[in-house]
Amino acid sequence: xxxxxxxxxxxxxxxxxxxxxxxxxxxxxxxxxxxxxxxxxxxxxxxxxxxxxxxxxxxxxxxxxxxxxxxxxxxxxxxxxxxxxxxxxxxxxxxxxxxxxxxxxxxxxxxxxxxxxxxxxxxxxxxxxxxxxxxxxxxxxxxxxxxxxxxxxxxxxxxxxxxxxxxxxxxxxxxxxxxxxxxxxxxxxxxxxxxxxxxxxxxxxxxxxxxxxxxxxxxxxxxxxxxxxxxxxxxxxxxxxxxxxxxxxxxxxxxxxxxxxxxxxxxxx
Amino acid sequence: xxxxxxxxxxxxxxxxxxxxxxxxxxxxxxxxxxxxxxxxxxxxxxxxxxxxxxxxxxxxxxxxxxxxxxxxxxxxxxxxxxxxxxxxxxxxxxxxxxxxxxxxxxxxxxxxxxxxxxxxxxxxxxxxxxxxxxxxxxxxxxxxxxxxxxxxxxxxxxxxxxxxxxxxxxxxxxxxxxxxxxxxxxxxxxxxxxxxxxxxxxxxxxxxxxxxxxxxxxxxxxxxxxxxxxxxxxxxxxxxxxxxxxxxxxxxxxx
Amino acid sequence: xxxxxxxxxxxxxxxxxxxxxxxxxxxxxxxxxxxxxxxxxxxxxxxxxxxxxxxxxxxxxxxxxxxxxxxxxxxxxxxxxxxxxxxxxxxxxxxxxxxxxxxxxxxxxxxxxxxxxxxxxxxxxxxxxxxxxxxxxxxxxxxxxxxxxxxxxxxxxxxxxxxxxxxxxxxxxxxxxxxxxxxxxxxxxxxxxxxxxxxxxxxxxxxxxxxxxxxxxxxxxxxxxxxxxxxxxxxxxxxxxxxxxxxxxxxxxxxxxxxxxxxxxxxxx
Numbered sequence: 183x184x185x186x187x188x189x190x191x192x193x194x195x196x197x198x199x200x201x202x203x204x205x206x207x208x209x210x211x212x213x214x215x216x217x218x219x220x221x222x223x224x225x226x227x228x229x230x231x232x233x234x235x236x237x238x239x240x241x242x243x244x245x246x247x248x249x250x251x252x253x254x255x256x257x258x259x260x261x262x263x264x265x266x267x268x269x270x271x272x273x274x275x276x277x278x279x280x281x282x283x284x285x286x287x288x289x290x291x292x293x294x295x296x297x298x299x300x301x302x303x304x305x306x307x308x309x310x311x312x313x314x315x316x317x318x319x320x321x322x323x324x325x326x327x328x329x330x331x332x333x334x335x336x337x338x339x340x341x342x343x344x345x346x347x348x349x350x351x352x353x354x355x356x357x358x359x360x361x362x363x364x365x366x367x368x369x370x371x372x373x374x375x376x377x378x379x380x381x382x383x384x385x386x387x388x389x390x391x392x393x394x395x396x397x398x399x400x401x402x403x404x405x406x407x408x409x410x411x412x413x414x415x416x417x418x419x420x421x422x423x424x425x426x427x428x429x430x431x432x433x434x435x436x437x438x439x440x441x442x443x444x445x446x447x448x449x450x451x
Numbered sequence: 452x453x454x455x456x457x458x459x460x461x462x463x464x465x466x467x468x469x470x471x472x473x474x475x476x477x478x479x480x481x482x483x484x485x486x487x488x489x490x491x492x493x494x495x496x497x498x499x500x501x502x503x504x505x506x507x508x509x510x511x512x513x514x515x516x517x518x519x520x521x522x523x524x525x526x527x528x529x530x531x532x533x534x535x536x537x538x539x540x541x542x543x544x545x546x547x548x549x550x551x552x553x554x555x556x557x558x559x560x561x562x563x564x565x566x567x568x569x570x571x572x573x574x575x576x577x578x579x580x581x582x583x584x585x586x587x588x589x590x591x592x593x594x595x596x597x598x599x600x601x602x603x604x605x606x607x608x609x610x611x612x613x614x615x616x617x618x619x620x621x622x623x624x625x626x627x628x629x630x631x632x633x634x635x636x637x638x639x640x641x642x643x644x645x646x647x648x649x650x651x652x653x654x655x656x657x658x659x660x661x662x663x664x665x666x667x668x669x670x671x672x673x674x675x676x677x678x679x680x681x682x683x684x685x686x687x688x689x690x691x692x693x694x695x696x697x698x699x700x701x702x703x704x705x706x
Numbered sequence: 707x708x709x710x711x712x713x714x715x716x717x718x719x720x721x722x723x724x725x726x727x728x729x730x731x732x733x734x735x736x737x738x739x740x741x742x743x744x745x746x747x748x749x750x751x752x753x754x755x756x757x758x759x760x761x762x763x764x765x766x767x768x769x770x771x772x773x774x775x776x777x778x779x780x781x782x783x784x785x786x787x788x789x790x791x792x793x794x795x796x797x798x799x800x801x802x803x804x805x806x807x808x809x810x811x812x813x814x815x816x817x818x819x820x821x822x823x824x825x826x827x828x829x830x831x832x833x834x835x836x837x838x839x840x841x842x843x844x845x846x847x848x849x850x851x852x853x854x855x856x857x858x859x860x861x862x863x864x865x866x867x868x869x870x871x872x873x874x875x876x877x878x879x880x881x882x883x884x885x886x887x888x889x890x891x892x893x894x895x896x897x898x899x900x901x902x903x904x905x906x907x908x909x910x911x912x913x914x915x916x917x918x919x920x921x922x923x924x925x926x927x928x929x930x931x932x933x934x935x936x937x938x939x940x941x942x943x944x945x946x947x948x949x950x951x952x953x954x955x956x957x958x959x960x961x962x963x964x965x966x967x968x969x970x971x972x973x974x975x
Contacts, residue, residue, distance in 0.1 A: 300680040302639035308661035347810035355825035446814040
């Protein structure tokens with residue numbers, strides 16, 4: 183008995199490699215083109231004087247990365263954002279889950295939530311600075327007030343969501359309400375809550391920098407504004423790009439943790 | 452009867468909070484926490500005198516212009532990036548990165564760059580709004596059912612008509628979701644851009660009054676901003692529901 | 707009803723004993739006036755202990771509604787359901803339900819063993835629960851699969867887990883709502899035999915709602931045909947092809963074919 187195999191080629195490893203390589207090349211190409219155009223335009227003074235030389239920005243980035251002043255400021259900003267976020271998380275999750283258990287309460291807070299999430303909290307800055315002063319408390323207050331809304335909204339949505347099948351199952355098997363809340367409602371709400379927490383963390387970082395720019399509380403925001411006042415736009419740009427990188431990195435990290443911790447959530451419809 | 456009950460359910464908390472605020476602050480002599488009474492009357496006075504209306508007009512005008520700019524650029528670019536595969540793949544990480552740059556930090560940059568009048572504020576607002584719109588447009592375009600696209604190919608619909616009649620409506624639900632996210636950002640940037648360096652507008656009103664210790668006006672300005680922001684989101688809800696009637700009826704949901 | 711001269715088989719209904727399940731003048735109506743929807747009207751049904759009955763009928767006739775009444779999840783507009791002689795207002799502890807959509811009734815954040823043990827929480831300590839879960843898994847042929855998550859298993863396996871859950875719960879009456887509708891044909895046959903086997907071994911009373919007539923005839927002692935609007939029992943068939951069922955033999959028995967033809971005729975084919 184002879185067997186024969188049909189040679190089936192996968193879109194070959196070689197073809198795949200060149201596709202990936204092409205992608206990377208295109209991206210590098212884009213970066214080079216953008217930087218090149220920027221540099222050229224700068225050289226011919228096409229921009230107003232505040233836009234810096236891209237080369238100077240790159241140099242500034244490198245310099246900042248080895249400067250204590252950057253890392254200190256980063257630490258302060260991260261810390262402020264984190265504390266504010268934790269406060270918002272504690273209040274948002276507890277309140278949200280509680281509200282979500284009652285349809286009546288959920289409907290009652292709808293208007294307030296809609297109002298809160300579209301309110302530009304940073305617009306309150308001048309007032310808040312006057313009342314609380316320029317100090318860490320104000321920073322935490324602003325951050326918490328800004329990022330509590332997504333957490334609250336998501337926590338309510340998560341605890342509100344009751345899969346009919348799970349409700350039926352809990353009733354048939356006569357599972358007590360307390361147990362159902364602990365073992366069914368809360369775990370079911372977790373994917374929603376973590377989404378809210380992740381979004382809130384990005385907002386917390388943004389708001390902390392913003393607060394720093396507008397009120398000079400120590401941190402990245404303050405450094406950005408100081409650089410601008412000193413006319414060092416290259417440094418300001420560098421700070422902005424770096425904090426963007428940090429924000430992206432934090433987001434990526436949180437997503438990773440989320441995916442690990444909630445492995446089962448991806449399987450749900 | 453059902454409508455009455457629903458309205459009461461949705462509004463009782465708001466009414467209660469306002470009443471509580473009113474009585475808690477009545478007769479207050481503190482400059483930091485003026486009574487709701489005086490806040491409202493100040494608001495009314497400044498609105499009636501036309502001062503705030505003018506400021507609102509300025510601010511909202513900027514917001515609208517900035518939004519329009521963000522929509523045109525965001526949707527335009529988004530359609531291209533979404534449709535053209537190699538472009539989309541290449542650009543994705545950059546766009547993702549740019550989204551995490553704090554918009555508030557960009558504002559002083561842009562304003563300092565261009566000066567003090569209406570010009571830069573529109574650009575700041577547009578810059579803040581463009582990313583959610585861009586990203587959602589890309590998602591929306593990518594998310595169009597492949598069968599719908601194939602239909603377009605089979606019937607040889609191509610070019611601008613293809614974009615207008617097939618791609619754009621198909622991506623619209625996701626685009627709307629993006630606009631919804633962009634609105635509060637736009638409002639925030641609108642106000643903050645005036646906090647920093649301006650001669651008129653609602654943000655200016657807030658900052659100016661606070662630095663001259665007329666805190667009643669500051670509170671009034673904040674209240675006005677809140678109300679305006681809320682009204683804008685309500686109006687947006689109506690627009691969304693109107694333009695996406697087919698979508699909601701079909702029972703689909705955006706992610 | 708009729709008494710048989712032949713000795714009663716080891717499994718199957720015990721004639722003369724009180725009915726395990728009884729439905730009296732059951733009516734379900736939704737809405738009022740013009741929009742009155744009469745789903746069931748004055749339905750009477752009796753199931754003896756150890757009996758396996760199937761309820762078949764056209765789609766949307768009200769089979770699921772009837773089952774939900776039997777399970778205590780829904781209160782009838784009129785009439786009463788009696789489980790073991792007790793009028794029920796909520797799910798009875800002797801009743802277990804196997805839902806059609808197994809993937810939504812199993813908790814994705816729990817392993818299969820935890821899912822099975824969940825209804826036992828508060829009634830037994832951990833050791834006992836683990837032991838019972840293991841035993842249940844074995845009886846459905848999933849020994850040793852306790853640590854897997856539902857979403858790591860095929861549809862057929864998930865449905866077995868759902869059945870195991872009912873078994874561990876020591877349900878004496880199993881209500882099944884189109885349990886095999888969402889699995890492939892091959893798996894369906896295996897599951898059918900599993901259920902038949904378990905029913906015989908444990909002396910369970912089973913009410914199976916299905917649109918698959920072959921399945922109904924194959925598994926049951928009695929087939930109840932529901933049709934019309936409002937739905938009523940239009941026919942009851944005692945299956946007369948012996949107690950030992952075999953997929954191949956029974957289904958090619960001429961009496962099986964006659965019964966099938968008869969039911970199809972009633973349902974208008």
